[in-house]
Amino acid sequence: MNTNPRDNLQAEQAMDDHTHTESYEKLHKPSSEFNSRDEYLEHELQIMQPKRWRPNLPFRDYRFELEDTIPAMAATIGKVVMVGAIAATFAGPLGLDQSFILENVRYELLIVAVFILLFSGFILPTANLAGTHGPLIPLIPIVVAAGGHPMAFGLLIGAFGLILAFSKGGSLLASLTSKGVCGGLLLYLGFIGTISQVKKLFAWAEAIDMSHIAFIVILATIVLYAVLEHFKKRWLAVPLSCLLGGGVAFLLGAPFEFQTAPGLPNMNPMYWWGEDTGWMLGLPTAESFVVVLPFAILAVAMWSPDFLGHQVFQKISYPQRTEKVQMNIDDTMLSAATRQTFGSLLGGSNFASSWGTYIVPAAIAKRPIPAGAILTAIFCIIAGVWGYPMDLAIWQPVLCVALIVGVFIPLLEAGMEMTREGKTTQSAAIVVFASTLVNPAFGWSLTMLLDNLGLIGCKERSANLSSMSRWIIPFVMFFILTSVMALVGLLPGIPALMPSFR
Structure with missing residues (x-):
């Protein structure tokens, strides 16, 4: 039987109109009424009607599904690891011991749980969770060596993030980034x-004189991922890979033991910002803010390409007519900036960004943000209070395979998907080239400028842009980012222009 495309279009339009007039509760159907699990999950995405700055309640506005546990688990593992890395990077130069790192990670897990529930789970359901700014980790020793104060650094990031969020600068920059640039x-x-x-997994295996374990774990993970892809169960990749990686390593003789006992961190902000307790730095001075100013600008400028990559991954994974439940870049910036401001005031070591280890698995599982956000908050509280899950999450066989299959391989797949059609390969290649030269923020800003000018990529797209979009905004962004990098010594072969960073 032939189907008229016009009839299909009219049917889709009727469904859209129906969705706008009916509530989620009325439009929801049990999974038994669908031919497959995928159809049910896609229908859930299409009928959701998230409300900004108004309560979004479980079962009234969304439901919990088994698939929500996967991104929540991946997010918790990622949070423990990333915050631990930031706290450890600060601890070394400041002379702080292991107990500081452990207690601050626990503190951050409780802090982030509150903000996840408030924003992504309740009043801003299209704001991705406020995670950790991984690309900043290599810069932290420079900040500490220059006399930077972590509270001053965090407060400036929060302030600049709020400015960008309220001015809707993040979504503007995202709209100016072509598929080729984003895919690259x-x-x-x-x-x-x-x-x-x-490399990290092999380094860990070599350190315990069992290099073969890394090879076997990675090979087994590749086979498992291929099998899950074949049976269209890729959303199970994180938990099964963690189980496989940890189980294989332990059976092959890799040492592991639980060390972190249950407990609570010190919840008093004055303890963390005392002269002889916590950070042992006291409160920041005006000079502290001046020192970290260039890094704060750079941190917030790097948000746009990071957020854009996460949003695009949702667009690729979600079905049609789901725009209203996709991640909103400006709301995510608002959430991250607010969480950053309060987290720094309270004494946490985290520097916020869009939570990649959550949104990527959630997109694969075809789940909206709110339900998994609430589960992530619960998992973070359990991990922080119980303690033992923290040991398991940071064990290298578990950690490495979780990040590979839950974040980085899906990013590769999304990038290849975006560069399949049109004149996108030139822009993608230049992004990779320029990012390798300096860092992703430099690669993104330079390639966006060249692409919008029409020197590479789709010439027709460039011709349809206004002067503001074609070169003024991209040039200003490239100039600001490059200038800041030059000031703090991030351009290879060029000494820092500011004496205090040399």
């Missing part, structure tokens, strides 16, 4: 991330 950025991040995790 995803390819670069996915490739670099995968390579780094493989």
